Amino acid sequence: MIGCRSCKHWNALEEYLDRDDAGLMNQKAQLGNCQRHAPRAATVTAGSPEASQKTAILWPILASDDKCGEYEPNFE
Numbered sequence: 001m002i003g004c005r006s007c008k009h010w011n012a013l014e015e016y017l018d019r020d021d022a023g024l025m026n027q028k029a030q031l032g033n034c035q036r037h038a039p040r041a042a043t044v045t046a047g048s049p050e051a052s053q054k055t056a057i058l059w060p061i062l063a064s065d066d067k068c069g070e071y072e073p074n075f076e
Helices: none
Strands: 010-018 028-034 040-045 053-058 061-063
16 A cells, blocks of 8 residues: 555654544554654644643654655665
């Protein structure tokens, strides 16, 4: 399957996404980071909306079956 899981820029995490779509029930996708580009700044709020916001540097988190136009196969 061509998707993030087989791309050389993919860095898998130990987390899984539960699917809410009825057509995909009981199918899990692994979450991971796309490291094709440098990480980007993002504003993160922990806990309640009144909690202080912090800026973090993050790579995008995607599902293993996501796809993009910059896919490069991992030949390892």
